[in-house]
Amino acid sequence: MLGCEVEGTPPVLITWKKDKVELLDSPHSPVLDNRSLMIFHFLLDGGGSPSDKENYTWVAKNHFGLVVSRKA
Numbered sequence: 001m002l003g004c005e006v007e008g009t010p011p012v013l014i015t016w017k018k019d020k021v022e023l024l025d026s027p028h029s030p031v032l033d034n035r036s037l038m039i040f041h042f043l044l045d046g047g048g049s050p051s052d053k054e055n056y057t058w059v060a061k062n063h064f065g066l067v068v069s070r071k072a
Contacts (some may be wrong), residue, residue, distance in 0.1 A: 002072050004058045014062040019020040019054045 006012055013033045016023040025031050029039045035058075042052045055071040 001032075001039070002037040002056055003059075004037070004060075004069070006035065006058075006060040006067070007060050008060065008064070012062045015059045015061070016070050017057050017059065018052075020057075 004014055004016075005032075006014065008020075014031070016031060021041045023029060023031075023037070028041075029037060029052075032038055037056065037058075039052055057071055058069045060067045
């Protein structure tokens with residue numbers, strides 16, 4: 001599980017990215033109510049290597065601006 005602890009006024013919208021590509025909420029990697037990203041199992045690519053082994057970041061955004069996390 002990758003955590004995300006962010007607060008803001010007005011509330012912030014959190015977007016998770018995998019190698020700069022936005023992740024959509026899915027059964028494989030859902031975004032939890034506390035904004036953390038849960039990866040239940042690693043998917044394998046065609047060569048048998050984990051395709052989920054990438055850089056993950058989150059973006060917190062409201063109308064005052066945005067913050068990007070460090071890579072996880």
